[in-house]
Amino acid sequence: MTDKELAKQIVNLVGGKDNVNSLIHCVTRLRFKLKDESKAQTDKIKNLEGVMTVVKSGGQYQVVIGDKVTEVYNQVMPILGLKVDDDTNESASDKNTDKKSIWNSLVELLSSLFMPVLGPLASAGILKGILVLCTITGLMTEKSGTYMILYAASDAVFYFLPIILGFSAAKAFKTDPYLSAIIGGALIYPQMVTAYTAGKSLTFMGIPVILMNYTQTLIPIVAAIYLLSIVQKYLKKIVPKQLKGIFVPLLSLVIVVPLSFLIVGPITSTLSTWLADAVLWVYGVAPTIAGFILAGIWQLAVLLGLHWAFIPIFLNNIATKGFDPINAMLYCTVFGQVGAALAMSIKAKDPKFKELSISATISGFLGITEPIIYGVTLPHKKSFLMASIGSAFGGAIAGFSSAKMFGGFASGGIFGIPMFIGNHGINASFIGFLISLVVAFAISLVLTLVLVPGVKPSKKEIKSENTTVTDSEIESPLTGTIMSLSSVNDEVFSTGIMGKGVAISPSLGEVYAPFDGQVVSVFPTKHAIGLKSKDGIELLIHLGLDTVNLKGKHFDTQIKAGDEIKAGQLLEKFDYQAIQKDGYDIIVPIIITNSKEFKNINILKHNQSLTHGDDLLEVSNNVKTDITNDTVLTNA
Template sequence: MGKFEKDAKDLLEAIGGKENVTAVSHCATRMRFVLGDDKKAKVKAIEAIPAVKGTFTNAGQFQVIIGNDVPIFFNDFVAVSGIEGVSKEAAKSAAKSHQNPVQRVMTTLAEIFTPIIPALIVGGLILGFRNVLEGVQIQALGQKMIDGVAQFAKDGEPIYNTIVDVSKFWSNVNDFLWLPAQAVFHFLPVGITWSIARKMGTSQILGIVLGICLVSPNLLNAYDVATTSKEIIAEQYTWYFGPLEFHKFGYQGQVIPALLAGLSLSYLEIFWRKRIPEVISMIFVPLLSLVPALILAHTILGPFGWWVGQGLSKVVFAGLTGSFKWLFGAVFGALYAPFVITGLHHMTNAIDTQLANDYGGTALWPMIALSNIAQGSAVLAYYFMKRKNEKEAQISLPAAVSAYLGVTEPALFGVNVKYTYPLIAGMIGSSIAGILSLTFNITATGIGVGGLPAILSIQAKYWLPFILVMLVAIAVPMFLTFFFHKTGFLTKTEEDPELQAEFAAQEEAEFSAPAEEAAAQEVSVLSPLAGEVKELSQAADPVFAQGVMGQGVVIIPSEGELVSPVDGKVTVLFPTMHAVGIQSDQGAEILMHIGMDTVNLEGKGFEGHVAQGDRVKAGDKLISFDMKAIKKAGYVTETPVIITNQDQYQTEPVGELPRVVERGSQLMTAKPL
C-alpha cells in the first residue's frame, strides 16, 4: 500500500471521479488537474483530506496543494486512478481549453517570463546599486568641477559630486557592474527567445541563436536609433535586396519583437518536424525554421513589435503621468493582489521592462512593491491578533516576512484569501499607496526585488517619498485589518466553527510531527534496458529533464524488453503498460516510463508480464514493447529511469555518460540522504 493511497482514493472521489479528469500533472508542491466540470469538485471534502493543504483554481487548472511529498502522492494517485499523468506543458495545454483568448495570452506571457524573472531581479538590484553610486549627489563630497569650473543645474542649484566622481575604487566597481546589468537588459531578447523555445518544447539553442541575431553588434543598437541620422542609417545600417530595403536595427531591451520572433521560430520548427522525414530532419528542420524566422524578425515582426511595444508603453506611461494618474494608481494598486491570485501578474514584467527601456525608468514597479508590502502588513496584523494560536502564528508570521521580501503567495493563499478581510485591507492600503506613488512620481530603474528591498531599485531622488509611501502601505492595512476584525466586517469565515474545523483538518498534516519511517538503505540499480544511457537533463519531456519527478538517467533502448532493475515489489503498473513503478527492498521507489506521450497508444505495442503488487527479482521481465510501432506512431522510445522518493535518496550514475549499457549491468547507485 502506497504512503498516500487512501488520500489519493479520497481525492479521486472528491474531484468527481476518473471520468471528470481531463489531464493531471504536478509541480514542485501541487497536483494540477484539468477537470471536465469544475463544479463536480467538492472543495470542502478535498481540503479535509489530511495530505491536502489547500486548493485554488488558476489558469484553467484546479490545483491541490500537497507540499514536498507531491511526487509520492502523484505516483499513488495515478496508481489508484489508472489515469496517466502528463507533463506540465500538456496539462497547461489542456487547461487552455477552459480559458478565453485573453486568459490564454496572459497565461502564455506568464509562462514565458517566469524562467527569466531571477535575471530581471538581479539586474534590477545591480542597476539600483549603480544608481546609488553614480546618481546620488552628496553635498559632503563637494561641488562637481569640470576643468576647474563649478557645475550648476538649469535652475541654478549647485551640482554636487557623486561617489563615483570622488572614488576610483567605486568608479571601477560601478563600471564592472555594468557587465551583468547590460547582459540582463540589453540582451533580454536572448532570454525571451530561449524561454519561448523552452516553453514550446522546441530547440532551445535555436532560440538562443535567434535572440543573438536580434542584438548582434553588427546591427544599429536600439538605444542609438533615435540619435543616428537618416543618412548614416541609409549608408551603414540598411540592407538592399533589389527594390526592397530593410533597416539593420538591433532590438536591445525590446520585449514584443523578441516575443513575436521567438514564437515564429517555435511554430516553424513544430510545422517542419511533422513533415520532414526523421532521417534528414537534423539538417532541414533547423535550417527551414531559423532562417525564415530570422527574415521575418528583421522585416515584419521586429518593426511591428517595436511599434506595438512603444505604443503600449506610451499608453501605460500616459496613464502613469496623465491628468488622471491618481485613478490609474488607485485601480492598479487595488487589483495587483488579485492579479497574483489569478497568475496574471507576470504580464506586468513585459510592460515594466518596456517602460524602463523607453523612458529610463518605470513607475509601475514601485506600485507592485507597495502592493506586496500592503498584503504583508495585513498578514502581520492578523499575526498580532492570533499570535497565541500556535497554528495560526506558524502560518501568518512567515507569510508576512515572505510578503515583505516580495513573495506574496504564502500571505495570499495562507491567510488573506482564506479570511477575506485582510485581503480587502491590503487592497485598500495598496490603492492609497498607488495614488501617492504616482502623485510623487516615484520611479524605479527597473524590476527589482519586491517588498521592502524594492527601495534598492528606486531611483535615488525618490528614496525619501518612497519611504513615506511605504509607511502608508504598512500602517493603513494593519489599521484596517484590526478595525475590520473588531467590527466584525467580513469575519464570518474566521468565526464559523464548521469552516474552522475544515481549516484545522487541512493544516493538520503540515504541523503534525512526521511519522517515523524505516531508514533508507543504499541500493544498486541495474539497467532495465539495453541501449545508450544519458543524463536525465537530456530527456525530451521537461518534467523528467528538470528532475521534477525524481533523479536518475534516461536510456535510448536498442531492444524492446524492460526488466526489473532491483529486487522489490511492483507498486505502479499503468493499464496501458507503458510505465511501471517498483519499490526496492531497500526502500527506493523507481519509476520507468517507456517513451514520451506513449499513453496515447492505449497499450498498442506493449505487453505486460507482471501485475501490480507482484514481487520481482532483478532481471525479471516486466514489459515487452514494439519499438518500430512506437516510432511509426511518431513517438520516441527514450525511457527515464528515476528514483521518485528523492527526499530520501541521492542518485549517482555509474560511469561517464553517455555510454552503452546491457540489460542487468550496473546503471546507478541510490544513496540515502
C-alpha cells in the same frame, strides 16, 4: 522521512522507474501500472514510514499513503521522468485535451514566457539599484573596476534579453530552444547594433532593412520565435527524415532571421512603442486616481492570475522608455499586506497563528508575500480588505509623486527600493515613493488593529486541552442500506487503516452534507469528497471502489474545495446504476480520517435502511462505559 525520500524509496522498491508504465493517484493512494508486479518488494513498501499498506487490484499496484498522497505523488513524478496535469493528476500521455478559454491560454502563455526569467530580472534589477545608491553616496564611482564588473552582472540580463526570452519562448511555443536563442543573438549581433547606431542603410536581396536596436526588447523576439514554431512545423513535414537534423535548422535560420529584420522586428518594435506611449498617456491623465484603483485591486488581481497581463507592460516600458510608473504605484501593495499581517500577529490569541503571522511578516518585508496572503490575510478576509485599502492610499501617493521604476524589474520588498532612484538621485519622486510604502503599511496596520478581531484558538485545540467535548452527530450523507466497514471489499477501508466509519450501499445517487462545515477537497475525478465539520471532524466520502478509473464519468459535483456547507445541502449527484453496469462496486465507505483524535465513534444504526439526514454516527472524546463494543469504536 521527507516526502522526497519516501518517493525515492517507493520508486526503488516497485522495481525502479523502468518497471513503471504509468502512475496516477486518487484521494488516498498512488496507483501504479507496473510492467512486472513480481519485481515490487511489497513487504518492504508496507514497512516504509509514511506508507499505510499496499493493495493489488484491477491491474494496479496501489501504495496507500493517506492525506499526503498528493505531496508524495509530486515527488515521484520527476523521478519517473513523467509530467503531470495538476487538474487531472494524469501523466502526460493521458492528459485531457479539453479546449482552454482564450484568457486561460493567454495567462498560461505569459506565465510560461516570463515566469522563468522573473527571478534573474528581479535580482539583476536590485543589483542595479544598489549600484545607483553606491554611486550617489560616493561608495563607488562608475569608472572603478568593481562598479564595472557588478554593473555588467546587473545589466547583462537586460541587454541580452532577446536571447534569454528566445530560449523561454521556445519552450512556450514548443520549438527548438537553442535555435531560438541564436535568433535572439542575431537580433542584437554587435555589427547590426553598430550599423543602427551609425545610421547605416542595409538591404537584404535588394529589399531595404529598417534597422533598430533590439537590445533590451521583448516583443520582437517573442513574435520571431512564434514565427519559428510555424516554420519548423512546416519544414519537418517536407524535409526528408534523413536530412532533418541539418536542413530544418539551416532553413529555419535562413527564413526566420531575415523575416525578423525585414518585417517582424520593425512592426513589433513600433507596436511596443505605441503600447508604451498609450500606457503612459492613460497614466498621465489621472495618476493619483490610477494609483488608488490599481494598488487597491492589485493583490486581488494577483490571486486571479490577472497580473500576468501587466508584467509585459512593465518590461516594455523599461525597454522602450527606460522607466515604468505602473510598478512604482503597485510596489506599496506588498507593504500593505505586511502591515495587516503584523497587526494580525499583535492581536492573535492563538499561539500557532501568532507564530505563523510573525514569520510571514518577516518574509513579507523581503518581498515574499505568499505566506501572508494564503496563511494570514486571505483566510481572514477582513484583514485582506484592510491591506487593500491601505495599498490604495499608498498607490495614490506614488501616482501623485510621479514615482518611477528605473532600469530593471522589482518584485517587492525592501531590497528593491533602490531601483526607484533615477539618474537624478534622491529627488521628490523617490521621497514620494518612500512615503507611499509607509502610508500603505501604516494604514493597513491601524485599520486591521482597530477593525479586525484577533484570531482565537480553534475549537479543536480547546477540546484537546480540556479532553471533554460535547457529542457531535454526523448525519447520513446518502440514502441506502448501512453496512459494516469490514464488509467492504477493499482492505484499506475494511481494516480501518484509513480510519473508523461505516459503509452505505446507495439506493439514491445523491450525496448530502452530513454536518455544518467546509469542503476540504473534491478529487478531480469527482469520486471522493473530503469534509471538515466545525467541531474538527474530518470525513471522507468515497463513492464506490476503484471508481477513480472512471475519470469523472457518471459523477456531477455541486461544490468545490473551500466551500462552506450546511447540513442537508446537496453536494454531489452520481449515477450509481451506470457505475455498477461499468463493473464497479458501488459501496460507499464513509471514514472519519482523524479517528485517532476521538475517544469514541458511536454507530447509531446497524444493518438497516436509512435516508440521508438520518443520524448515523456520534463522535465524542468522553469515555462511555454504558455502550457495548459492537456500538462504539474505541481509540482509547
